[in-house]
Amino acid sequence: MANLDPIIKDLVIANRILAKEDVVDAYGHVSIRNPENPKTFFISRSLAPELITKDDIVELDLSGEPVNKNEKRSLYLERFIHAAVLDARPDLNSVVHAHAEDTLPFGIAAAVKLRPVIHSGSFIGPNVPVWDIADKFGATNVLVTNMAQGRDLAKCLGKNNVALMRGHGFASAARSLIEVVRMSVYLPRNARALMRAKMLGGKIKYLSKGEIDARNKGYSPYSTETWRAWEYWANKAGVGNLLTRPDGGTVTGKKHDHAHDDRDHKH
Ligand SMILES: [Zn+2]
Numbered sequence: 001m002a003n004l005d006p007i008i009k010d011l012v013i014a015n016r017i018l019a020k021e022d023v024v025d026a027y028g029h030v031s032i033r034n035p036e037n038p039k040t041f042f043i044s045r046s047l048a049p050e051l052i053t054k055d056d057i058v059e060l061d062l063s064g065e066p067v068n069k070n071e072k073r074s075l076y077l078e079r080f081i082h083a084a085v086l087d088a089r090p091d092l093n094s095v096v097h098a099h100a101e102d103t104l105p106f107g108i109a110a111a112v113k114l115r116p117v118i119h120s121g122s123f124i125g126p127n128v129p130v131w132d133i134a135d136k137f138g139a140t141n142v143l144v145t146n147m148a149q150g151r152d153l154a155k156c157l158g159k160n161n162v163a164l165m166r167g168h169g170f171a172s173a174a175r176s177l178i179e180v181v182r183m184s185v186y187l188p189r190n191a192r193a194l195m196r197a198k199m200l201g202g203k204i205k206y207l208s209k210g211e212i213d214a215r216n217k218g219y220s221p222y223s224t225e226t227w228r229a230w231e232y233w234a235n236k237a238g239v240g241n242l243l244t245r246p247d248g249g250t251v252t253g254k255k256h257d258h259a260h261d262d263r264d265h266k267h
Contacts, residue, residue: 006244007032008057011042013234013242014181015049018096020237021185024049028098028169030184031082032177034059035093040067041086046074062087063147077145084150085157085173092173094180097144099169102188105195106130107164112198114164114191116207121190122215123183124162124172131156132166142168162187178221178230185233222247 011032018024031043040059044052058075059067064083066075082095106114107130114128131153133140144150144165153171157163161183162172172187174180197204207215220226222245231252234240240253 004034004036006246007035008042008054009242009244010177011044011057012052012054013230013237013239014177015044015052016237016239017181017230017233018098018184019048019050021233023096023100023184023188024098028096028100029076029078029082030096030177030180031086031094033086033093038090041082043076043079043082045071046076064150078143080147080150081144081153081171084147084154085171088151088154088157089173092175094175094177095171095173096180096184097169097171098184100184100188100191102191102195103164103170104167106191107166107168107170112194114194116190116212117194117197117204118186118190119207119211119215120186121193122207122212123174123179124187124190125160126209126212127160128162128164129156129158129160130164130166131171133168134166175219176221178226179219181233182226182229222249 011030014030018028018030026048028049029043031041034040034042040061042057042059044056045058047056058071060079060083061067062083064080078097081097085095106112115126116122116124133142133149136152137149144153153163153165157171157173161174162170164170170187172180172184174183194204227249231243234243235254243251243253245251
């Protein structure tokens with residue numbers, strides 16, 4: 001278990017970044033598969049991502065139940081999204097679910113498909129399916145509250161990176177935490193650019209398949225480009241002090257003065 005500390009810290013960083021970048025608010029969550037046991041994953045207990053510290057992280061199995069049977073704290077109602085996607089996609093290790101407002105129109109309006117239009121939006125992939133919970137489950141509260149619903153969403157996601165959830169939000173999944181955070185930060189920005197371009201009118205120029213492939217080629221979580229964004233976002237979110245880097249590269253973590261970080265460190 002000794003090696004899990006950097007993973008847990010990264011998960012705290014991911015939560016804080018997604019909050020700071022307005023991808024999540026009081027709701028929304030991010031998970032990472034346990035590198036020592038692919039049948040479990042880490043995610044926070046039910047808490048707003050802005051407020052999460054290491055002590056809030058829990059380990060769940062791929063049916064969404066806590067590994068620690070004595071866990072008494074409330075868990076996310078929609079944790080089944082993470083369990084089902086990680087179960088269906090053994091090639092991926094990290095999932096985000098959020099309600100980012102700019103993505104919502106594309107889950108509602110049939111006229112325009114959400115696709116990459118800006119370079120940083122390329123990570124969402126060429127095809128973003130829309131999952132409608134009503135298709136299979138009729139009139140629900142529109143939340144994913146059990147494994148059957150989670151599995152149906154994972155099926156819609158298929159081999160894609162992102163699925164929009166009609167009238168609700170999105171689920172995104174990637175090989176690493178850094179990658180899923182980057183994708184989830186740029187997803188609403190890509191949606192915003194596309195929405196504004198539609199307002200200007202005329203034909204939309206999407207990124208081509210070749211451009212998307214060229215952008216994604218040779219991805220590495222610790223490449224200069226990828227790390228630069230992660231390091232920047234972590235510092236901006238006030239958690240630069242939690243940065244770790246398994247490849248031994250240089251880490252720039254600023255001292256921070258955000259009040260809520262006092263939960264991590266005694267000054
Ligand atoms: Zn939700």
